[in-house]
Amino acid sequence: MAEIQRVLVVGGTHGNEKTGIQCVRALNRNIDQFSARSYTLETLLANTSAIEKNCRYIEQDLNRCFSNALLNGLPQNIEQSRAQEINKHYGPKGDNSATDWIIDLHTTTTNMGLTLVVHQNDKAAIQMAAYIQQRVPEAVIFYEDRDPAADNFLGSIAKHSLLIEVGPVPQGLLRWDIFQLTQTGLFHALDFIELYNTGEVPALPEVLLTYEFIEKLHLPRDKAGEICGMIHPAVQDKDYQQLNPGDPLFITDEGETICYDGDEQVYTAFVNEAAYYDQAHGLSLMRKKTLCI
Ligand SMILES: [Zn+2]
Structure with missing residues (x-):
């Protein structure tokens, strides 16, 4: 029997990310x-209330x-209820989950x-990411190191998961190039599962370059906690760029440059992500990490 029986493609986990919904x-x-495949393919629009309102969440x-x-x-809000509903239908989270991927x-x-987010313990997903990167060389692999029980991502209720993150695209609208790139990643992922089930995964690189999350940095804030600066023009749009101690990072409303004051060489990601503004974050810092697969 094929190892991967049930595959779920999810869009709208964030209600204003229209590409996944599309x-x-x-x-x-x-x-x-996909009816001739060795697995059953299902789809889910996850945060239906937020999709209706075209917002990230309620x-x-x-x-x-x-x-x-x-x-x-006991669920405390609409999203916690929805998470339990999804877990009941497609989980339950753990070794006996009804959803394989x-x-x-x-x-x-x-x-x-095109960024592919994989979890450290999920060897099959790491192989999937390597397979996609072989076909889309500009794809970047994000490596997350979370304890499975504490992992609060939707994908964590399945035995394996891949999160596909594509940009740049504003919230609440569609762009053909971003839609197409997302579909390309998705179709390669679905092809990989078929090859995985039939034991026909081609040779993959033995060593994989990935980026590991370190921390999010706050935008400059004044004494009242209001944002009083932004991403420095030298860093804007420069995701996955090297950032050295002393490099320009933020610029205040008055035009004063604020430099990176860390003590190690890092890499940028989620530079000026709109969804970060609810907590006044400006970007994430990453570390390069090589993985053997
Ligand atoms: Zn999202």
């Missing part, structure tokens, strides 16, 4: 083309509601191109 609807119209980011604690507690489609307002 990909799911397009897939629904053409789902017959009360809480749905993609932070899938920790064991939140899935098993979740591919969750996201977009970013930043210039990150």
